[in-house]
Amino acid sequence: MGRFSPRGRTQVRTVCGLLFLLVGAGLLMSCGRGSFIGRQYDDLTAYYNTFHNATQAFESGLESVNESGGDIDRTRYLSVFPPPQGGAGQSSFEEAIQKSAAVLREHPNSEWVDDALLLIGRSRYYQQNYVGAVQKFREAIALEPEREGEARFRLAQTLVVAGRYREAAEALRTGLDSGEEYGSWAARMRVVQGELLVRQENWAAAEQALAQGLNDNLPDETGARAAFLLGQVRETLDNPEGARAAYRQVSGYDPPYPLAFAAKLAAVELGGETGPPGRALERLAELERDDNTREMRAEIARVRARLHRAQGRPDRARQVLTAVLRGDQAPRGSGKGRTHYELATLYRDAYEDFTRAAAHFDTASATLSPGPDGGTGAAEAAQVLPRAPSDARAQADRFRKLADRSQAVARMDSLLRLGRMAPTEFRAVVEKIRQRRLEEQEARAQRTRRQPRFRGGRRPAAGDASPPSAGQPAVQTQGADAGFLFHRDPTLVQQGRRQFEQTWGDRPLMDDWRRAEAIRGRPDARPRAGQTEDRVRPQSSAGSSTAAGVVDVSAVPRDSISRAEMKDQRAVAQYELANALFRAAGRPDSAQTWFRRVLDETPDHPVAPQALYGLAQAHRAQGDTAAGDDVYRRLISEHPDTPIARRAREQLGLATTDEAPGRAVSRADSAYARAYEAWRSGRHDAALRAFLTVADAYRETSVAPRALLAAGVVYHRTARHDSSGQGRARFTHYADSLARADAPWFATAVESIIRRGGPSGALASV
Incomplete structure (x- = not known):
């Protein structure tokens, strides 16, 4: 079958048209299909009767697909060749398939066979029938070399979208290493290779492939998206200057406005990270225009807030974020979630306000969906940048618990201050x-009297609501x-x-549960x-005044005994707060402050050894090994016989020879006797602490269970008439602080004593 270039095909159609005019239809019909004139006639009728209509149907479907685009999500790696959206232009693509199949069926010898195969493959691709598309692209590759470059590009593109990465890599290797001149299709294959490597998280190779593709001739849309993806890859490689250059390259391809906006915004943000934030703020102001969307305004606000934080102006950053959340055109969906996430990190890092941080993280987790807005498939949904806010739920849980501990300590501080x-x-x-x-x-x-009544009037519109008061939590917006x-x-x-x-x-979720x-x-x-x-x-409205x-x-603890009990409770709460700051929040510097408060205010409390160990770990976490080792030595010196002291010796690399069993039991008996004497003399609070200390320090001896049982009895006898529940809370706090150690019998015994309220049948044995 004769082959022609695209220009040659046009010439053939022109010549055939002239033949129709000069010779007439009768002469052409007398020519056999195997003759030159017959082949030209077959090509002409195949094109005008079938393939031309198939192409028009495909273009109509493609317009529907292109119209489904939207804003650019900068937290996800941009797909250079976006996967098709289900449902868009399906009937048009089906019509293109049917008419192209007619070309193959009725004109198998025409020059439009390979075009028809490619058109069927592309239509199936946009129908998300990737198996059928791959089949047609492979048939086109095997047919003739003229369209091989395009067929290989579209084959690799389809395999990447389908998640068949191994086959895609092989197809690209075969095409790029073949030595054939594929022109601009080779550049597009390089870009597909770069996107494949991004999905495989091979960042250095992805950067090289994308840069090579951009060095050749690419269509505007492909080049703009490839340059943007290259910028994201370079950000991941911690190359901000290279990323800025790639983002600036986007504008050279005449991109759509959302892509141009996203590229300029990314370049401005990187400029603020590597250069003066003030200059970046000036450039950011240039991006603001009247016709941008609410999502774009939220993006600008988040970048502006980060630049203010870089300038050391957290208050200004907070004002920017809260203003965009409370505005008439506040962001929605993932844009709202990202703004709340940004505000949460501000409260967490700049203010250490864990209550507000937890609330904003919680709101962000409720509005950030697992996939992008108008998602483009599961494969792309997983491709998030390292800076993407993907841990909102975990952060909300972590800082909610931290906020509860912080509030508990603050409450007891206030009560003790009032009590004194x-x-x-x-x-x-x-x-x-x-x-x-x-x-x-x-x-x-x-305020209630000033609000309009619904009865006899209209319901207030959304814009009628007054702005939140200064005392309202910042998270209660829009x-x-x-x-x-x-x-x-x-x-x-x-x-x-x-x-x-x-x-x-x-408590149980049931009626009359208290009774x-x-x-x-x-x-x-x-x-x-x-x-x-x-x-x-619960109080009725009638009695509210x-x-x-x-x-x-x-x-409020107004007597010395109550104040001593609350100080004991506060010591445990302070330790728990310090431990949460260190382990959950990753803030060893803040944890140090609270570990020291425990040691300064209640050095004899049973939780003091744990506070020393935590303080040593916090020093080491900040790279101060010498200070950490000094604290470990202090722990060994002040609490030599405790299990946690043995752990400190292990941290220092010291020998951990066990004490002779007889000596350990003797020391435990002596300590138990002192605790027992404190109980008999009426010093119940001191006895409770002493028994628990014995149980913790000598848990490997037979005295430990007896001491823990005695602590339960002390609690039982002193707390049975404690209507306030403070005694029970005190014992629970002590027991919880000691139960952290790895001793199964200890935890079981504590749970048993707490559950039963004290082993009354064992009083005589203590």
């Missing part, structure tokens, strides 16, 4: 609190899509859940420590 006040000063503070509550209640009542009374707002739901758990714990638990004798039916029945009972004028001071 002189009576006159204490009464003055309580009166000041009462007056402030009354003023707040009156302000709320005035609730227009949160439902009536914001019942679907994820942040408010999360805050409500935390407040409920702090008040009621993990049922009281009948069974469970202590959970009583108010929690520091709470009275009036404090935890009276309740606002009453300040509950039952939790």
